[in-house]
Amino acid sequence: FSYGAMSAWQQAKNVTVIATYTDRPLAVPSEQSSTVCRVPLALPTFDPDAAAKDLPELKVPSSTDPSHDEQRLQATLRFRLAMKLRIVGLMYLHDYLRDKKKSVLAPFMEEFEKAANSDE
Numbered sequence: 001f002s003y004g005a006m007s008a009w010q011q012a013k014n015v016t017v018i019a020t021y022t023d024r025p026l027a028v029p030s031e032q033s034s035t036v037c038r039v040p041l042a043l044p045t046f047d048p049d050a051a052a053k054d055l056p057e058l059k060v061p062s063s064t065d066p067s068h069d070e071q072r073l074q075a076t077l078r079f080r081l082a083m084k085l086r087i088v089g090l091m092y093l094h095d096y097l098r099d100k101k102k103s104v105l106a107p108f109m110e111e112f113e114k115a116a117n118s119d120e
Helices: 003-013 066-088 091-098 106-117
Strands: none
Touching: 066 106
């Protein structure tokens, strides 16, 4: 992991970061794997509800007593939103927070907010 990734994980609740290999290999051939053994780690799922605290554009409206179909629709929408942002690149959310007008996510965020808040 890079220093930034280890720092981010260290700030998460109930997480202990253990670095077993801290020096970068001097040369890693592109045509084959390095001799450094790494264990793959699944990324945590992006949580649109948590992100909506800082990005109200991502808020998925919900009624006070949603039906089973509405709950399924909202869950599907949250899942698809998380996958879309992961595909586009979560790193762009930081750019969007810094300058919404210049961010590559601006058109998507605007369209999502309109669609999520429409009465159709």
